[in-house]
Amino acid sequence: MRKTLLAVIVWMALSSGMPAAFAQGDTDCLTTLSHAESEFAAGRFIGIPPLLADCLRGNRFSNEEKVRVYMLLTQVYLLTDNHPAADESYLKLLNANPEFVPSDLDPIDVVYLSKKFTSRPIFTPHFKAGFNLSSQSIIYSQNVISTPDSTKLEHRALPGFTVGGGVEWNITDNFGLGGEVLLSQKRFSTRTSSMFRRDDEETVESQLWLDIPIYVRYSFNTGNIRPFAYAGGALNLLLTASVEEQFNDRTQAGLEPEKVTPTPQLTRNIMYKRNFLNRSLVFGGGAKFKIGKDFVVVDVRYMPGLSNVTNLKYNNYASKAREEIDPSLWQFATMGDLFRVNNFSLSLGYVRPLYNPRKVSRVKTKSVSRKMIRDDKDDK
């Protein structure tokens, strides 16, 4: 399972951004680009666009080379006061590298121009898969034990799996609103020992959930490793619930060895005594690792349940008809508490931002001006 998951993620990574990022372009075109850069350095701007046109038409540049080409053309058009063409070139640059940001070494007019554009993805879809541990928060203990002081009751978290996907709406470069649909298997157990002095019982409950979390996310938007954190709430739909129960009747007469009579194990659907619609909080964080234009993400999440999942009306009965008492009571001496389900998960995912290079409606250049004033002061 783990190997398959890893293979899928590696395949996705390889089949998306990585080949484009590292591919080498045509050698002739690379020579042409170097020649064009020399022409630019020499102040001969007019002939540069025609010089590069053939290679661009034939798409013979690598992605990295395209960035250089369009940066060069942008500067040429700015210097020749052909602003529409400069805009177009810069937009193509962003298509080649959506995360391109001019550096301090780039001309100030390019920096100003860059502020007219954004390539921030509006939506960022992702999918992920991983493992989880689920535990119970007991609201009221409901059990058959009449001697709580001498009977031991343990609740244990058990591992399950989570798989699903989602999409984030990027409101700003750092803040986003995310939503996911996750299929989660959640498991936990309750073990009772020293019942009637010696007997013990264990119930393992397995639940299948459709979790729909919605959260607000803050993330760093630069660098190859981008930490993030988020918080929100989730709608949790409980699809199935079943229990596997085991009761051991232990007897010992005199010095004879203990005799154990197990009640045959039984797996039963108990969805009728669970609530379908539930709520939880969502807290999480992790890091995105840049691979080409995409990311591999490691996500750690805690979803404390808000809803009591037990329907007390049916808790002691064998069905919703409430005609017979639950076999759990008379066969396994167990009942089931009123509880909330908490879930801790660790998942590995793949994020593909849907970059959308475009002009912004409101240009913000204050930061550039501030930086220039600051730099001037530093120079003095």
Place this chain on the structure above:
Amino acid sequence: MRQILTIPVVVAMIVFQSCDSRINIDEPQQFYKYIGSDGDQESVDLVVDAANNIYILGKTSSVSNGDQLYVVKTSPKGEVVWEKVFGDPGQEIPKDIELASNGDLVLVAERVDIATGEQDFVIYRLNSGNGSVIGTPTTGGYPGVVDYVNTITESSDGFLVCSYSDNGPYKDGSVFRYDASLKMYPSNIWPEKVDIKDASGGYDIIPVKAVQVGPDLFYTFCYSNSKLLGDQIADYNFFIHVSNQFNGGKNDLVIPSADPLSDERLTSVSAIPAAAGSGFIMAGYTSSSGQQELYLIKVVQDLEFSSSDPNSFLQVPPRTIQTSLSPIAPTKASVFPSKSSGFLVLGNLNSEGNENMFLMKVDNLLAEAWSAPQVLGGQGNDMAGAVTETSNGRILICGTMVLGDVIGQKKVVLMNLSPNGMFGD
């Protein structure tokens, strides 16, 4: 700044409000508790005190000690406060437990003496606070015969014990009277025999419950197959023996059944509170041709002045209720007047080849108040104990459940149900 602080506060309030917790979910009053230890434990009767503490009488069985009496006090939530085992390594068969007006518990059981093999009955008085035995247990019955016992009831100065003993092929009924220190009244002061003379020969008289209703007036609720009681066929019928202690006056009120060939056996009697119209409700079984059905009788309070005409003392006609009750098990029906109205009945029925408990409610006319009885049991033979109500109107029942598979261990079960006999609302 204020806005920045307001948002998390509002979010926290919403989360707090929407989280299911003990703040917004009431603690369930219902419970289902098993009580017991190693071996098998069974229960036959329970009583509840004013604080809703529960006292259960039953027996515990083990290979080394046989059947011994098992008495448990639980909290109103069904958690054991104390549990006691009484008796010799022999056979003790628990029958009835009552809460005396001074707060002590009194219980009565049959006991086989391990030295002589003779079966008598024994009365224990217990401190309800800690379960310790007060004084010495009192043994009763006749020497040299097998004695059985049904109930113990508090009287004005002590207790009345309903017993019967083997007299050859028939059984003689007796009501033994004890003072507060469990000293038995001598026969010349309290003739203990439920004495009706049947010239036709032998018959059984089985007293089930005796109550003192006046300084010199006692009712003993029995069943018998005596022809002298007015029935021409020697079948079992309910009857009420009305007696005066001092002037020797007595009257036997027979409740004939609609079917002269059927046998009616009484198992439980409860006084009807004045608020519900006074009188007594009698519950048992009627059986004929292998069928056994629940049989309920409701009689007036003032039986002393009743003629032998049943119409003069029956509040409503006798009611037979079809419940497919087991024809094979020593079934018993426990009846208790509900505080709301009507009566709760706990018994056994045979469902799909095994015994289960059933709980039903009948109205004041003895008609079924619920659409169907609540069936409580599993695959094994689960036996009814007794039913009662708590001060807040919830139903308490005790019984015996077979845990695990069909031949699993037996455990005392104590259930707290809603007023409509259900777990949950």
